[in-house]
Amino acid sequence: MPEKPTILQRQTVAQSRLFRAEQLDLRFSNGVERRYEKLCSGGPGAVLMVPMLDPNTVLMVREYAGGLEDYHLSLPKGAMDKGETPEQSANRELKEEVGYGASKLDYLKCLHLSPSYMEHKIHVLLARDLYPERLAGDEPEPLEIVPCNIDDLLALTMRDDVIEGRTIAALFMARAWLARHG
Missing domain, CATH: 3.90.79.10 (Nucleoside Triphosphate Pyrophosphohydrolase)
Known part of the structure; x- marks a missing residue:
């Protein structure tokens, strides 16, 4: 299994009553850097x-x-x-x-x-x-x-x-x- 990428930066970019969106700046083990966005969960599931x-x-x-x-x-x-x-x-x-x-x-x-x-x-x-x-x-x-x-x-x-x-x-x-x- 490959090594997990390093999180260089994490920040909330949007938030509503129901959703929160985060931006992740990542560096993969091969040196490639990418920006990901994700919707975050607001509770236990x-x-x-x-x-x-x-x-x-x-x-x-x-x-x-x-x-x-x-x-x-x-x-x-x-x-x-x-x-x-x-x-x-x-x-x-x-x-x-x-x-x-x-x-x-x-x-x-x-x-x-x-x-x-x-x-x-x-x-x-x-x-x-x-x-x-x-x-x-x-x-x-x-x-x-x-x-x-x-x-x-x-x-x-x-x-x-x-x-x-x-x-x-x-x-x-x-x-x-x-x-x-x-």
């Missing part, structure tokens, strides 16, 4: 859950996405609160977004979104043995809960309204995990 109502039914949510300026179908997700484990965050977010808690949470993987220029990470968890429980959430409008059949995963992920890469990756990981571990 986020969680994305694959809630299985039964062995074949995954609960998805239809919600508005500002980046798309439209609605799309995705898995429930949310920011981790300071001091929470991924499992605690996942159970809280499930209750807020889909009205269920999970008796079983299986940690699948930590994904990084565009690691070339973002620090953002999201923990993917499989949620099973669901039970009804609702907590108040922070969504601006009620989310539509959409039960989907995971058996034909290719058809599900090829739908025009299923476009988020994290959701698609998590669905495939969950289905493979379930096939192996039941």
Whole structure:
């Protein structure tokens, strides 16, 4: 593995309520210097859950996405609160977004979104043995809960309204995990 570049300078170049951008001046081991910019994470990360109502039914949510300026179908997700484990965050977010808690949470993987220029990470968890429980959430409008059949995963992920890469990756990981571990 190559030697990590030396950080010559680091500075914040932009900041908003949600984002902070940093500029990094780097020197690589071969002497080449480059300037990188990256979006910095503002907290401990986020969680994305694959809630299985039964062995074949995954609960998805239809919600508005500002980046798309439209609605799309995705898995429930949310920011981790300071001091929470991924499992605690996942159970809280499930209750807020889909009205269920999970008796079983299986940690699948930590994904990084565009690691070339973002620090953002999201923990993917499989949620099973669901039970009804609702907590108040922070969504601006009620989310539509959409039960989907995971058996034909290719058809599900090829739908025009299923476009988020994290959701698609998590669905495939969950289905493979379930096939192996039941």
